[in-house]
Amino acid sequence: MVLPSLASLCHTVMEKLTRDNFLVWKAQLLPHIRAAGMTGYLDGSVKEPAKVLSTEKDVAGKKVIEEVNNYARSYPLPSFHDNATCIGSTDDWIALRQDDHADGCSYLLYNPFSNGSILLALDGIIDKATTVFAVFSIAWLLFAGPIFNDYSSVGYSFLLKKEKAVIVQPDRVTVGNGPAFGCIMMKDFLTELGKRLKKNTTAYENYKRIWVPEGQPPESEPGEPLRVNVLFKHIQKMLTGDSAVIAETGDSWFNCQKLKLPDGCGYEFQMQYGSIGWSVGALLGYAQGATDKRVIACIGDGSFQVTAQDVSTMLRCAQNSIIFLINNGGYTIEVEIHDGPYNVIKNWNYTGLVDAIHNGEGNCWTTKVTCEEELTAAIETATGDKKDCLCFIEVVAHKDDTSKELLEWGSRVSAANSRPPNPQ
Template structure:
């Protein structure tokens, strides 16, 4: 904690970020936040990670929050920096990640003295950035009075942790070094507790329905992690004996080596046999789900809403009633003591379960295919792996990977901002130093955020990045093709030498055949630093599931307007 005689608004914020567990924060400097950054650097228990631009810094904060399961922070300058950051914070909002976005702001005297300022819209209204951020955050505050700063900072941080959403804090450039009160002892808890009466009633009703069901199943949803319920879901799965599936954006949130795991529930592009078991269940408990056009393959999933219980972050929704103020973790934990074991859905799954035949490698000179690429990636996975799959065909190939116990899988399926994975790989590498990320990035997505590879090199991180070069935006091709889906080719592997300059330890190569890929993977795994493998894939070589999924999403997008 800072000494009370020297506590400034900037050092107060730094102390609170350290207190909630941050060891790093991401930053891009600008004249409105330079003094604030000085005050942050005085705290030696946290490290500043300097990024190439604000959007990538926001993506890195996204990845850090995923890796740690807690909050993250990103610091930018006013307007030109904040509005560049905006897209990443919107993604964090969509994905339930408590990213604390902090911007420097104009001098508190500027508006009252009618000063026109640089980096602004050329008007005397300097509240616009806070107003814009208020649409994509759970709280947006501007700090102009150092006496009010402690309460404003504490409230914003508490809001981020409670609601698992980003918050925005703007600190005027002449306030960051102003003296304020020292941090007091307090608890920054997570979500509030359940209402006991509502919780008990929801659990009793769920147990009654599930225990009476003939062939119940459970499906893990993406909100399990954000709301601290992964372990509780595992406990419930062990107690129930039901067949357990996961939604695509929750892959890795349930142990895929569990005896009752049946795969990814994703409508017509899910794991073989999984959809049939879930759709035929007479009752299905979805824990923390999101039902979007992407997670349901253009709403092609066949779930009967009268046979579904939805356990949401703050409520439980039954076909006939809803219980509010029931927290997801509390509900799953309590329900695990009430269920009678029932393996009927597992018995049914085993009847139709398909044997998976491993793909045999071809001759070393065989041109690479996506199937052969991902068969090699499968062999690389261990308990310390973290697969980070960029929006695109990497979703569909990555979803089919069989994750070892302990490994993780990350996608940004709700927001789907292409280019997210480069910054997220940076943030994840820093937030989870004992896991080695394996990033799967298409060439089109990579071109949006490529420069952050230099930051990965700068801080000596060790992800393995597969750059899949197939000449365009493959996912868009399968939804709706046109000349805009073709991009300018780069010599991607050579970028590593550009980013290395005189002091980097990045390693990169290009692989166009199976033999070249095998050699590249062997060198990448052994390399003590970031490894970058550009793999050359035919433009029309994509997963079958992307073709099916793209058709359904295109059909959903293409519905004509309702007539008046």
């Protein structure tokens, strides 16, 4: 993950401070300071780091763990040596336990020393009550590499108490509302932390007591228009350890988050900057690098229109990915944030477009499905006779067929982004 940097300030802050232009200079400078997480040093809420820090790998992490425990002992909470439950979003959890991964989700409730340690994905207040209870009843929370923006926090509805959190960034550790330690590498810190943690299954046991298994979507009638939840029921059955999932910006975020990934199954999505069309290029790069996996991409029609030309390179590189193009006639996620006629897009002949790009060169197979029977047949063909082809399956869905998570996420993000500005 790349963090904002102050290295480019000389190029982006055009005003040189004088006695006459303070407000203009401040308006240009403050966003960079906020992006780098350094406002606390200006207002005194963050303690100045030590002037001398050890850079030795095996010493740095130990020193911070000691400071974390000293800080914890000053509060009526257990120290990490006695009780810990971790929440994270990066591969560095591997430093805690090699055979457990925490890829792809916004935040993961994680018991690093228990079997089946990933309990749930957390997306702010839109999750089930059992999820929210399990997280916010924990004494200490450890975050690895989080970015708490309007999207990942669901319109800032993520009810985090900073005094209960230890936030670990790639080169910095912040403990509650107290000290921050710079020049500490995330992997070094987590490696040392893993050596000191003791097994604690309290949160997991609490979650199991109140957890209710999710149901299955109702069976479709013969010829009934295809529902999105039925599509993802069939995608779930396709997943193996040799698969990977790419989730495009939009409702695919929330539908793919509910997939249960087998061991070894890859998963990629990007919520931090919400780039529409990201997944087409991401699919191209992922499939080119992970030649041992067949990649399944779930892409909306609006997103596909932004970067459709990357299909040409996929064919030239002889990739065999499966693209589910979900055609619901517009930018559905934008409708939920701020509706308007600009969210209705020109419909394309998507299979015809891909066939035209194919132009008889390379291995490509396309089809359009409108009901479950056609979807089942298409998946059977894509995973059977056409397993060596780039398979493009256009799924026709109703424009209002969205997940309940998107409906609430959109309303909360809309409310957060339409609030009056906060003068600085």
